[in-house]
Amino acid sequence: MTSHLFSFGHGYSAQALARLLLPQGWHITGTTRSPDKAGYLAETGITPLIWPGGALDTLGDTTHVLISAGPDADGDPVLAAALEPLARVAPRLRWLGYLSTTGVYGDHQGGWVDETTPLTPSTRRGQARALAETQWQDFARETGAPLHIFRLAGIYGPGRGPFAKVRNGTAKRIIKPGQVFSRIHVADIAQVLEASINRPVPGAIYNLCDNDPAPPEDVIAYAATLLGMPVPSAIPIDEADMTPMARSFYAESKRVRNDRVKDELGVKLIYPDYKSGLRALLAQER
Template sequence: MAKTLLSFGHGYSARALARRLLPEGWTIYGTTRAPAKAEAIRESGVIPLLFPGPDCEAALAQASHILISAGPSEEGDPVLAAFGDQIAAAASRLEWAGYLSTTGVYGDHQGGWVDETTPLTPSTRRGQWRKDAEQAWQAIPGLPLHVFRLAGIYGPGRGPFAKVRDGSARRIIKEGQVFSRIHVDDIAQVLHASIHRPHPGAVYNLCDDDPAPPEDVIAHAALLLDVPAPPAVAFDEADMTPMARSFYAESKRVRNDLIKDELGVRLIYPDYRAGLAALLAQED
C-alpha cells in the first residue's frame, strides 16, 4: 500500500530521510515558510507546501505518516499552533509520527553520561522550549509519536573543512567540554528504521559512539586536509556568537544503545573520524 509522509519544516534531516523513502514509492509533502525554497524541494522529488497554508491541511488528510522538524520558540510549537486540532483529529488514523528534538533537553551533566531515562533538566531557553514541545506532542491522545533527541548534526555542507581551509577555524578550549554528534545519514537511517518498526511512545537518542571535545574534531579535520591545526583559543577569550557560546553551557556524553537494541541500527559513521573522512571523500 502506498505511503504518504507530510514533513513539517522540510529541512536538512528531513531531506536525508526523503532520499531513502522516495525510491520505495512514497509520496512526500514538505512544508516551508520561504517561497524561494519551494522549487528546490520540488526538484528533489518532494511536493512543496507553503506553511501554514491551506494545502498543508489537505496534505494532512492524505498523510499516513508525519515528521515534525520545525523548531519551537518562546511562543510554543509552530506546527501545533497552526494544525494542532487537525492533527489531534487525525491521530488515530496516522501510522507513525516523528518529532525531532534535541539532546539539549537533558541540560548540563558536566561530561557525564545520559540516556533516554535521564530526567529532563534543560539549562538553556532553547532546551526548555524543546522540552515543552515534546510534552505538548506527547499529550495528544492516540498519536503514534516517536521522539528523536538529536545530538549535534553534521554532514555534507555542514562539516568543518571550509573554515579549516580558509583559516577561520579555531580550536576552542574549555576544560572538560565534550559533545556528542551525529551524521545526517545516520539520522535518516534511524528514522527509516523506526518507520518500518514503529513503537508509539518511544524516545530515542541519536548520536554516534564517540562523544569528543570539539577541538579534537577541528584538529582531525586539519589532519585530514594535511594542514596545521588551527590556533587554540581559550573559551573565555574566544570571539563567538551568543548562539555558539550557548552550546558550551552544557557538557555531556549521550548513550545511543536504544537505537541499536530496539531498531537494529548499525551506524554508518560510528565516530567523527569516519564521518569526516567520508565527507572529504565526497568533496573530492
C-alpha cells in the same frame, strides 16, 4: 495503500530521510516558508507546500508525519497552527516523529545520559524543546497518535562540516577543560528514522548520536589534519570572541548513550565516530 509522509519543516534531516523513502515509492509532502525552497523541493521529488499559509488538505491521506520545525518560547509552532487537522488524522497515522535535541538533558559536566535521564535544560533552546516534547506527548495521549521522539546530537554531513572553516581560516579550537559534545551524521539520522518507521513503537524516545563523544577542538584538529593544513591554535574559552549563541553551546557538557537505537531498532551506525564521518565527507567532496 501508498505511504504518504507529511513533513513539517522539510529541512536538512528530513531531506536525507526523503532520499531513502522516495525510491521505495513514497509520496512525500514537505512544508517550507520559502517559494525558492519550494522550487528546490519539487525538483527533488517532494510535493512542496508553502506553510504557514497553505491549506493542509493533503493531510487527509497522510500515513506518516515528521515534525522538524523548531519551537519558540511558546512551544511547538506546528501544534499551535495545525492542531485541529492533525487531531483529525492522528488516530489513523501509522507513525508520528518529532525531532528534538539532546539539549533537553542540560549540563551533566561530561557525564553520561540516556533516554531515562530527567530533563534539566539550562539553555532557552533546550527549554523550548522540552516544552515542545511535553506538548506532543499530551497530543498523543489525547488523540492516540503514535508519537516517537528523537533527541538529536550535533548534526553534521554534506555541506555541514568543519572543512570550509578550516580552509578559510575561521575555524577556532576553543578550549574548555572537560567539554565534550556528541554528534550524529545526517545519514545515520535518516537510517534511524527509516528503521523506526519500519518498526514503530508508539511512545518511544531515542537518542541519535554516534559512539564517540569528543571535545570540539579535537574535531577541528582532525579536520585540519585530513586537509593537510595547520591545526588552528588553541584559544581558552575565556579569551574567545564568540557570539552568545556559540557560547551557549559550551554551557553544557555531556556524553549521550545511543544503545536504544541499536538494541530496539537494530541500527548499525554508518559513521560510528566523527573520524569515519569526516573522512567520508572529504572523500565525497573530492
